[in-house]
Amino acid sequence: MMDLPLTRIALPTGVELDVAITGPADAPPLILLHGFPESHRTWRYVMAHFADRYRLIAPDQRGFAGSSKPEGVQAYQPKNMVADLLALADHLGVDTFTLVGHDWGGAIAWMAALNHPDRVKRLIMANAAHPFTYQKALFDDPDQRASAQYITEMRRPDFEEIVEQMGWDAYFDSRFAEPSAVSRITPQERSIYLAQWQTPGAFTAMVNWYRASPLIVPPLQGEIDRPAYLDRPFPPVTQPTLLYWAMDDYALRPSLLDGIETLVPDLTLVKAPGGHFVPWEQPDALIAAIEGFLAAR
Template structure:
């Protein structure tokens, strides 16, 4: 496999750090990370995706050159528009999307609103936003799991708590993720303004997040049974918001950090979805 390279790529007013790997003529696959991570979370999957043209941006708020001040800059439609701008930058009519956590939410929005630019979708951990919103309203288990969201949305108190004691609470969020990857994420998120920008994704949650149309592109949703953040009700509801070919995959005993804990299993599902959509 050609070595992975991180380059600075300017999209409109902002400059993003973008990890690329694989042959330039390969089938393009865009990988979108979640909170509180960077594109480095995808490195464990790269050997299994060697035949593809992998493009993994460190997204808005995380890249130092794409860190505007103000919650209004972090609505999901703006985050999705960054994905479309990335496609345009690389002169790609379409690509296969993969997203984990918040990256999944962005991928769902992009697939729903720009289906002509998305060959397939593999969403990891976070289901379609309408399924998640339903569970927040109707499912007591999901309500309990999501209490942290109201904390993250509250002023700057979350930043102070997460960064106190040399970032002890922030570091604890990653659980058993490889400490080397955690260090890379922490290096970015402890930069001035970075954590506030990352939390702005939560603070900007509004109608653009909840009113996402159904997705018609070929889709796989990967959910893990030991995920502390997303419960079964939301995961199983997801199917109701996909009108195209759909596959629901459960990874038994894996935590929320699927790309890091189960990279081979996840890569297999990505390959199956990409190749299935190309038939």
């Protein structure tokens, strides 16, 4: 494992990101995007393994840890994070790259791959829901709908007050509800998480990712209008894609894989046991899958 120094980079999108960069400057670039409620440290094991032969670039995305935290929900629309990604690549002189994503980072990666195939050469995803299958499952799979109700809670305007009343330690224990995750978080890692969450403005900014998302989460009882696009063809992801899916994820259910082969024709799908936080819960298995994918593609 490595603790990487961070480089502060100002982008024309109006934010400054802290970015961990390692590996030979002339090596093939991999840009790694973390999810909620984490930081570049999500990728610490992956980066340590591949640093001898790839240029690894892992930002703390806008709103997280020490990166900029613009005010207002609209600043956290997914299109803004895609713009940050491309601006970061431009700043570092990276034309095309392999994009790696987990959780929310995967959501941004899917969007970038669909809208900028000239920039994204390959995709490597770890428990990152495709936008079509996620929205479809929220309407069609009762288990996935139930598992996503936390999003509705997080979108409440008083959610920060709820967490403050709960206390940071209690919130931490509820956020990492899976025993597989809790057992792998050392006291040092726990203190890092808590410090990052309590950075001024960070928690509201992190939650604003959910508030700004166009994702519709139906209530457990009753029905709401189904998005029309779910009944129309959806554009395919054209890049070679590795999708590593830990099947015991409490937040993202196996139904999110239904129809994925049609949406991602050039797909390498790896199903494995384990929980949501794949990059550090089971880094060896993920690294092995990435090694095989990069060697083949």
